[in-house]
Amino acid sequence: xxxxxxxxxxxxxxxxxxxxxxxxxxxxxxxxxxxxxxxxxxxxxxxxxxxxxxxxxxxxxxxxxxxxxxxxxxxxxxxxxxxxxxxxxxxxxxxxxxxxxxxxxxxxxxxxxxxxxxxxxxxxxxxxxxxxxxxxxxxxxxxxxxxxxxxxxxxxxxxxxxxxxxxxxxxxxxxxxxxxxxxxxxxxxxxxxxxxxxxxxxxxxxxxxxxxxxxxxxxxxxxxxxxxxxxxxxxxxxxxxxxxxxxxxxxxxxxxxxxxxxxxxxxxxxxxxxxxxx
Numbered sequence: 001x002x003x004x005x006x007x008x009x010x011x012x013x014x015x016x017x018x019x020x021x022x023x024x025x026x027x028x029x030x031x032x033x034x035x036x037x038x039x040x041x042x043x044x045x046x047x048x049x050x051x052x053x054x055x056x057x058x059x060x061x062x063x064x065x066x067x068x069x070x071x072x073x074x075x076x077x078x079x080x081x082x083x084x085x086x087x088x089x090x091x092x093x094x095x096x097x098x099x100x101x102x103x104x105x106x107x108x109x110x111x112x113x114x115x116x117x118x119x120x121x122x123x124x125x126x127x128x129x130x131x132x133x134x135x136x137x138x139x140x141x142x143x144x145x146x147x148x149x150x151x152x153x154x155x156x157x158x159x160x161x162x163x164x165x166x167x168x169x170x171x172x173x174x175x176x177x178x179x180x181x182x183x184x185x186x187x188x189x190x191x192x193x194x195x196x197x198x199x200x201x202x203x204x205x206x207x208x209x210x211x212x213x214x215x216x217x218x219x220x221x222x223x224x225x226x227x228x229x230x231x232x233x234x235x236x237x238x239x240x241x242x243x244x245x246x247x248x249x250x251x252x253x254x255x256x257x258x259x260x261x262x263x264x265x266x267x268x269x270x271x272x273x274x275x276x277x278x
Contacts, residue, residue: 037149039127041118043142043251046099047076049118052091053147059125060092063118070117072110073098101142101251109204112163112175112264115251119266120161126152128274132249143250150274160269161246164234166262167208169217170198175206178269180241182207188237192230195223216262244271 039053049067054060068075074097081091100111119129128150132143155161162176164185172189174182182200186209189197195212202208215227235245247266 039122039147040144041122041147042144043101046102047096049094049096050092051094053089054092054125054127055088055090060090062121062125064094066117066121067094067096067114070110071096071098071100071114073100073107106204108165108167109173109175109206111251112165115249115264116161116163116176116266119247119268120155120158122147123153123155123161123268126150128153129247132247134250145247145249151272153272155269162267164245164265164267166216166231166264169214170211171216172209172211173203173206177267181238181243181267184237184241185209185234188234189230192226192233194226238267242270244268246271 039051042050042052044050051060051063054063064075064078076095076097078095079093081093085091098107100107100114103111122129126149127147129145130148131146133146134143157178159176159178162174162181165173165175167173172185174185185207186197186200189209189211193211193215198210198212200207200209213223215223215230218224218227238245244267245265246268248263249266250263
């Protein structure tokens with residue numbers, strides 16, 4: 001009923017205000033300033049990476065070093081945006097030599113090493129991925145990576161952060177990673193991909209598995225579902241061995257001939273629980 005006691009007890013009582021809201025109602029600041037705990041990294045065009053919300057010069061320098069050391073063609077130029085940047089938020093652009101987001105052959109492997117290096121650096125700086133999201137309707141757009149502050153995680157070995165990519169219509173590549181990862185991938189493919197493997201080879205320092213059939217461009221329902229089940233089993237087996245598929249990202253220009261709308265995975269070994277804003 002509408003009238004009666006104002007007691008907060010009972011099944012229809014209003015929920016208690018959230019702590020941050022209570023603080024604001026009391027004219028106190030929230031315990032955590034989330035506008036300082038959010039960052040954004042996004043890929044653009046064929047050659048550009050943008051960073052928003054990372055204000056520390058040291059953090060910015062670390063990201064720049066990660067890019068320069070992992071992309072063989074190097075950085076063409078950098079720019080800080082000031083005209084449209086929100087108050088107190090720094091926005092940067094890195095334009096790279098070459099075209100990493102449409103790369104073919106060896107550069108395709110290097111482009112994924114570049115992305116891995118950026119994620120590894122962000123983890124070490126205390127930026128943890130919260131979400132990858134396609135937030136633009138522009139042609140050839142790619143995912144944005146939304147990051148929140150967390151406890152830094154410096155991996156004990158650089159190979160603890162690596163990539164798994166799905167290439168052409170029938171290739172899977174392990175780019176970096178500890179020595180047990182290709183063995184694990186081989187065991188999953190042998191068990192779950194009934195058509196088998198055509199070959200396994202070194203490809204520009206990555207381990208490439210060529211699958212029989214066309215799992216990433218399947219025409220029949222059975223082959224399509226079998227490919228998805230194989231990928232699901234790969235994720236589960238990685239997790240069972242202490243590997244987290246940390247990000248699944250669209251990082252390529254969708255106008256190429258390499259079935260490029262397939263995501264690439266960034267995988268992290270022994271990823272600790274989050275601690276901080278996330």
